[in-house]
Amino acid sequence: MIFYLIAFGIVVTAILTIASRNSVVSALWLVACLFAQAILMVTLEAHLVAAMQVLLYAGAIMVLILFVIMLLNLTPKELKWKFIAGERLILGSGVIYLAGVMGLALWIIYKKGASFVPAAGGGTAGTVEAVGKLLLTKYALPFELVSVTLLVAIVGAILTGRGK
Amino acid sequence: MNILIQSLPLLIMPAVAAFILLIGAMWRRISGESLLIMAVAGLVAALFFGWQGFLAGTASFPADIIFDKIFYLTVIIIAIALALAMLVSYNYLAERKLPWPEYLALLLFAGFGAGLMAAGTDFIVLFIGLETISIAAYVLAGYTRDGSSKEASIKYFLMGAFASAVLLFGIAFFYGATGSVLLSAAPINKLLMVLALALIISGAAFKVAAFPFQWWTPDVYEGSPLPVTAFFATAVKAAAFIMLFRIVAGISGGLGLKFESLLIALSVATMTFGNLAALFQENIKRMLAYSSIAHAGYMLIAFVVLGKDANLAGAALLFYILAYIVMSMGAFGVLIYLSGGEKEFCNMPDVAGLGRRSPWLAAVFGLFLLSLAGFPPTAGFVAKFYLFKSAMAHGYVLLVIAAVINSLISVYYYMRPVVAMYFGEFQQERSLPKIRYSVAGVLIFCAIFVIILGLAPATILAILSH
Amino acid sequence: MLSYVPVLILFIFALLLGGAFVFLSYFLGRPKKTTTKLNPYECGVEQATLPRIPVNIKFFAVALMFLLFDVEVALLYPWAAYFKSMVSEGLGTFVLIEGLIFIGILFVALVYIFRTGILHWENGK
Numbered sequence: 001m002i003f004y005l006i007a008f009g010i011v012v013t014a015i016l017t018i019a020s021r022n023s024v025v026s027a028l029w030l031v032a033c034l035f036a037q038a039i040l041m042v043t044l045e046a047h048l049v050a051a052m053q054v055l056l057y058a059g060a061i062m063v064l065i066l067f068v069i070m071l072l073n074l075t076p077k078e079l080k081w082k083f084i085a086g087e088r089l090i091l092g093s094g095v096i097y098l099a100g101v102m103g104l105a106l107w108i109i110y111k112k113g114a115s116f117v118p119a120a121g122g123g124t125a126g127t128v129e130a131v132g133k134l135l136l137t138k139y140a141l142p143f144e145l146v147s148v149t150l151l152v153a154i155v156g157a158i159l160t161g162r163g164k
Numbered sequence: 165m166n167i168l169i170q171s172l173p174l175l176i177m178p179a180v181a182a183f184i185l186l187i188g189a190m191w192r193r194i195s196g197e198s199l200l201i202m203a204v205a206g207l208v209a210a211l212f213f214g215w216q217g218f219l220a221g222t223a224s225f226p227a228d229i230i231f232d233k234i235f236y237l238t239v240i241i242i243a244i245a246l247a248l249a250m251l252v253s254y255n256y257l258a259e260r261k262l263p264w265p266e267y268l269a270l271l272l273f274a275g276f277g278a279g280l281m282a283a284g285t286d287f288i289v290l291f292i293g294l295e296t297i298s299i300a301a302y303v304l305a306g307y308t309r310d311g312s313s314k315e316a317s318i319k320y321f322l323m324g325a326f327a328s329a330v331l332l333f334g335i336a337f338f339y340g341a342t343g344s345v346l347l348s349a350a351p352i353n354k355l356l357m358v359l360a361l362a363l364i365i366s367g368a369a370f371k372v373a374a375f376p377f378q379w380w381t382p383d384v385y386e387g388s389p390l391p392v393t394a395f396f397a398t399a400v401k402a403a404a405f406i407m408l409f410r411i412v413a414g415i416s417g418g419l420g421l422k423f424e425s426l427l428i429a430l431s432v433a434t435m436t437f438g439n440l441a442a443l444f445q446e447n448i449k450r451m452l453a454y455s456s457i458a459h460a461g462y463m464l465i466a467f468v469v470l471g472k473d474a475n476l477a478g479a480a481l482l483f484y485i486l487a488y489i490v491m492s493m494g495a496f497g498v499l500i501y502l503s504g505g506e507k508e509f510c511n512m513p514d515v516a517g518l519g520r521r522s523p524w525l526a527a528v529f530g531l532f533l534l535s536l537a538g539f540p541p542t543a544g545f546v547a548k549f550y551l552f553k554s555a556m557a558h559g560y561v562l563l564v565i566a567a568v569i570n571s572l573i574s575v576y577y578y579m580r581p582v583v584a585m586y587f588g589e590f591q592q593e594r595s596l597p598k599i600r601y602s603v604a605g606v607l608i609f610c611a612i613f614v615i616i617l618g619l620a621p622a623t624i625l626a627i628l629s630h
Numbered sequence: 631m632l633s634y635v636p637v638l639i640l641f642i643f644a645l646l647l648g649g650a651f652v653f654l655s656y657f658l659g660r661p662k663k664t665t666t667k668l669n670p671y672e673c674g675v676e677q678a679t680l681p682r683i684p685v686n687i688k689f690f691a692v693a694l695m696f697l698l699f700d701v702e703v704a705l706l707y708p709w710a711a712y713f714k715s716m717v718s719e720g721l722g723t724f725v726l727i728e729g730l731i732f733i734g735i736l737f738v739a740l741v742y743i744f745r746t747g748i749l750h751w752e753n754g755k
Binding site for chain 3: 042052055059129132140143144151160161
């Protein structure tokens with residue numbers, strides 16, 4: 001029950017995100033959508049992921065999106081309903097994708113015998129403590145390697161953002 | 165402590181990169197030459213330690229990483245490719261007054277990413293390596309900041325990010341199917357595993373530019389600065405193939421699933437597309453981009469053989485990668501030699517009459533193109549021969565016939581610049597640039613290597629077949 | 631799940647408070663709002679330029695850096711939060727060194743950012 005409530009919230013806010021003309025309003029709806037997703041993650045016992053979703057997506061990435069809106073300086077008037085080239089193709093592939101995902105989901109529900117791997121440790125596997133400890137012990141090496149990737153990304157960000 | 169020594173070839177690259185980055189930022193007046201020497205010295209050290217590690221043998225690190233012979237060979241190959249890419253870009257960057265420290269650091273970080281892609285035994289390490297090399301590649305594509313370069317960067321970034329997402333989605337399904345991110349994990353849920361494999365192979369096929377996912381290649385290769393294109397065609401491609409090798413070898417170990425026919429279809433479609441599209445290109449850079457797609461198709465043959473004989477397939481693939489690196493680096497090197505301080509000259513008319521104006525340059529360019537086409541006394545021939553022979557030995561006759569027909573088609577477009585060089589008239593008066601020693605050195609190195617690999621491949625093959 | 635109840639209460643209070651202020655000002659304030667009144671005031675003359683101007687590209691670079699360091703902080707969050715319990719499990723030194731290497735690598739990035747001068751607003755370089 002609670003899942004359908006949250007899912008409904010996600011869908012509605014997602015539609016509002018793409019339907020509103022003012023890009024800032026759109027961005028704010030996106031925050032709401034990301035937040036609803038974080039709640040969904042909490043109900044799935046993925047607490048650390050939920051926290052990161054709020055911190056990174058609803059926080060930092062939204063700041064980035066707002067800056068882009070300010071950089072591009074879009075006024076609501078300029079955003080009109082436009083038909084893009086190959087519109088039918090995009091629509092068609094969207095429909096095929098949706099049908100595929102839905103079909104697959106139904107197929108898996110139908111074949112229910114196919115067992116999913118249960119999360120090790122039952123309900124406590126997704127807590128911040130459990131995931132954090134895994135991150136620091138079992139996945140210590142990837143944890144270090146990510147910092148190098150971040151370093152490369154920072155160098156790249158400075159190079160691209162330096163202007164000329 | 166032993167582990168630290170074993171991983172030195174991998175660690176030395178980011179260490180030198182960080183050093184160059186800092187020293188370049190701290191001390192602005194340091195010349196590009198000294199930074200370049202530092203970077204190349206770092207790569208030579210990586211090569212040396214890689215060779216030492218290769219002699220010492222396999223060392224396994226807790227869980228996520230393995231330092232086996234394939235890893236050390238990859239590090240050696242990548243170090244060679246990166247050093248050549250750095251040397252070849254000396255004049256190009258100096259004439260355009262582009263910043264040095266970031267360029268060298270990004271290349272070295274890319275080498276680190278490539279090393280991770282060769283060493284990872286689980287998807288997390290592979291993905292981190294892939295992202296490291298990809299981010300460096302996106303930034304390098306837009307390095308000159310002119311219109312086409314920026315366009316290439318954005319295109320590469322959007323497409324690449326999408327492909328990474330697909331790959332990651334596949335990895336998530338893989339975890340769902342097996343309950344582990346280890347490559348060798350056995351699936352509990354077959355249905356999810358099929359889905360995971362489809363997504364993972366799609367994502368990886370994008371990175372190696374295999375058939376239905378190759379559309380980004382020509383635009384990105386054409387728009388990027390020439391030395392960066394040379395880097396894409398050599399180091400990035402090699403790393404992507406090694407990663408695919410790790411994935412396919414790892415997965416088919418724990419899985420009864422056959423996807424041989426998929427790989428055959430992928431291979432034939434890729435080489436046919438690349439060769440047919442390259443036939444009528446007027447821009448040599450774009451033509452070489454399509455040719456790199458075609459060569460990716462040939463290299464995919466090794467993955468078909470992989471299921472039957474992993475050692476043979478690995479040796480054939482590594483030899484092909486090595487040969488492809490030297491010959492395409494050489495071909496791009498000639499274009500870099502010809503390019504002016506402001507513009508790149510990559511069209512067919514730009515090389516017309518080169519045979520009379522500078523016979524040596526025309527001769528090496530001809531050599532590299534012949535090698536790419538696969539003519540006998542060159543590296544390209546031996547690489548193809550060895551690869552086709554290994555496929556033949558396991559009974560993939562039709563596949564080999566398709567590949568040979570493709571090689572014949574490719575002769576046409578590789579010969580077009582040669583014909584233009586020796587029989588064409590140059591259309592505009594453009595004086596050749598002064599002698600560019602670093603590029604000339606790279607060209608001589610590549611030419612000698614192409615001939616050595618072509619005439620006496622036995623030693624290197626023996627090393628690679630370990 | 632129960633640990634999220636305070637978050638929920640905070641949300642409800644924030645909504646109530648914000649809603650109350652809007653509600654109050656709607657009733658207590660003067661409700662006559664016309665298009666003319668909402669125009670930006672420019673000495674009585676017709677508005678000549680749009681009030682929205684594009685911001686400097688440097689803001690974007692700063693936002694990107696903020697994002698990347700935010701990722702760092704998010705990854706370090708479990709390191710900081712569970713350090714004590716890791717020490718009690720005898721993993722103290724390992725985890726400490728691990729975190730310090732992580733921070734050290736990103737410290738290189740910080741030094742690089744400071745020295746490239748992208749944070750210097752005035753000299754335009």
